[in-house]
Amino acid sequence: MPSVPPPSTVRPGLPCPPAEIDDFLSQPTPRVLEVVARTRGPFLVLGAGGKIGLHLSAMLRLALDALGRKDRVIAISRFSTLRDRAAFEQRGVETLACDLSVEAEVNALPDAPTVFFLAGVKFGTSTAPGLLHAINVEIPHRVAAKYARSRIVAYSSGCVYPFVTPASGGAREDTPPAPVGEYAASCVAREQAFTGVAAARGTPVALIRLNYSIEFRYGLLVDIAQKVLAGQPVDVTTGYVNVIWQTDAVAHSIQALEVAGAPAVPINVTGADTLSVRDVAHRFASVLGRTVQITGTEAETAWLNNAAHSHRLFGPPLTTVDQMVRWISEWLRDGGETWGKPTGFERRDGRF
Incomplete structure (x- = not known):
């Protein structure tokens, strides 16, 4: 029986040893270093315990270290979902446990000039409208009020836009929101919490309309690859999608600090290509x-974002779709773990 390679061994087809993927996903780009060099700390990452928070926090920490700066990076979460506090602390990121739904706990958080807001809920909300409102509407209003004197980058979703045709090139930042379903409507309400504080208090805000972030363990490419690997059919009714590698999504989110403004500035963050789900499955x-x-059969429309504006501002994503396909294939073929959280990208009714 062949021996199993140790976790530190780089496998052919992977860009790093399997045990080091979180560090690989957190590497700052040269443009991130430039932005962080011009940005005041400390840096707060609220809602850090989900799929993106560790990589965002670690990228900030690595950038500051490379610049010889000791500014604090503080990850704030209940740490009850994907990530525990140890994953942050072993990378030099401080942690604070906080339930953002409790006003007194939010008010007790430290002040900071630079804030990233990642908190939100999506899956399971079609049967829990109260949870959707509490997390995606009430918490953003509470945080926006607390950090009205800070510079804020707040995560939103490409789901705030209407469905558009592939030929359109995707919804742009000036496309009026037209949410489909209660989840998308809550994302619009989340944005309104931050657009409101920007208008009333002059708080510089950037709204990250992300669509869709991909890494080894999660994302719609992982969903498609798992079906192909298991011999299950791939539904192409939602026939076209946008994707961006998580490192690039995080890098562009950090760079968005310098375009935050009042009124709040929406920024589409995704890849340059409109991908055919059918073609991706065959790849x-x-x-x-x-x-x-x-x-x-492919529907005429889909949730598609045009990120040409952010690519002009921040540079194009550095990771290609071919690289993503190769890396995810190798990861899954070798039995790599996944988060076990399908994206539901196939859904067209907005219910998750």
Whole structure:
């Protein structure tokens, strides 16, 4: 029986040893270093315990270290979902446990000139409208009021836009929001909490309309690859998508600090290409040595974002779709863990 390679070994097809993927995903780009060099600390990352918070916090810490700065990076969360506090602290990021739904706990948080807001809920909310309102509407208002004197980068979603045709090139930042479903409506309400404080208090705000972030363990490319690997059909009814590698999404979010303004500034963060789900499934099938099964027929429209504006500001994403396909294929083929949280990108009713 062949021996299993140690975790520190780089496997062919992967860009780093499996045990080091979180550090790989957190590497600051040269442009991130430039922005952080011009930004005052300390840096707060609220809602840090989810899928993006560790990489955002660690990228800030690595950038500050590279610049020889000792500014604090503080990750704030209940730390009850994907990440525990140790994952942050071993990377030099301070942690504070806080339930953002409790006003007294939010008011007790430290002040800081630079704030990232990542808190939100999506899955399971179709049957829990109270939870959706509490997390996606009430918490943002509470945080916006607390940090009205800070510079804020707040995560939103491309789901605030209407469905558009692939030929349109995707919704732009000046496309009026037209949310489909209660989740998307709550994302608009979350944005309104921060647009309101920007208008009333002059708080510089950037709203990150992200669509969709990808890494080894999560994202719609992982969803498609898992189906191909398991011989399950891939539904192409939602036939077209945008993706961006998590490192690039985080880097662009940090760079958005310098375009934050009052009124609040929406920024689309995604890749340059409109991808065919059918084509992506066949690409995974080719790399994985599988036969792909396709079900459904492509609808005329999809949730698509045009990120040309952010690419002009921040530079294009550095990771290609071909790299993502190869890395995810190798990760899954070797039994790499996933978060076990399908994105539900196929849904067109806005219910998650």
